[in-house]
Amino acid sequence: MAVLLFSAEQQQKFDSGLVEILSHYPADRKSAAMLPALRLLQSLKGWLPPAGLEQVAERLGTTREKAYEVATFYVMFFTRQPGKYVLDVCTNLSCSLRGAEKVLAALEQKLGLKAGSANDRFTLRETECLASCGTGPCLQVNEDHHESLTPAKLDALVATFT
Ligand code: FES
CATH class of the missing domain: 1.10.10.1590 (NADH-quinone oxidoreductase subunit E)
Structure with a gap:
């Protein structure tokens, strides 16, 4: 059938x-x-x-x-079912200079996931430039951009994930 x-x-x-x-x-x-x-x-x-x-x-x-x-x-297409929240952390040069690796490490720790992996709730990936180079570090959650991330902003954002 x-x-x-x-x-x-x-x-x-x-x-x-x-x-x-x-x-x-x-x-x-x-x-x-x-x-x-x-x-x-x-x-x-x-x-x-x-x-x-x-x-x-x-x-x-x-x-x-x-x-x-x-x-x-194309990275925007999923040939496997992604988590409810797809988190793309830009680790290109501008974001890297402004702390992208710390953002990625904090997300890995908070979500209990390594970059490049997924569970039912989250897909966490490193990605190429998200065109917000002047306001890095930049994170895209599904289709929303979050810029100039700090640990406090990251905590507040993660708290909104249901
Ligand atoms: S380098 Fe991160 S948005 Fe461009």
Whole structure:
């Protein structure tokens, strides 16, 4: 028995979303819509499950392998279910000079996780520049930026995680 990927409401959003996305691409270049199609899938499921990647590939007239190539190239896509909170700590030069390693070490200690690992609640990662170089150290939690982090700010932020 096939695993149901979407609820009826999600399936409707996926179908109508793909129609809208594909309206911007020539019919013989549907595979060029891979990025927005994957973003649509992830917005509905929270990650890119294999059955979803297969649906995207099929609808874009390409192979599952092509969908995986794109999905595994960009860090914003998850091919495994992430924690409820995805924490990306920028450790590039500007943030590093302003204490990013201390922020990362503090998070590892507070969350009981090493960078690059995850549990049901948290995914903790080092990441490349988050475009907040003048206000580092910078941490992105899901889609929110937190800048000029200090130990006190970090404590307050971690206390908001439910
Ligand atoms: S170096 Fe950290 S945001 Fe740019």
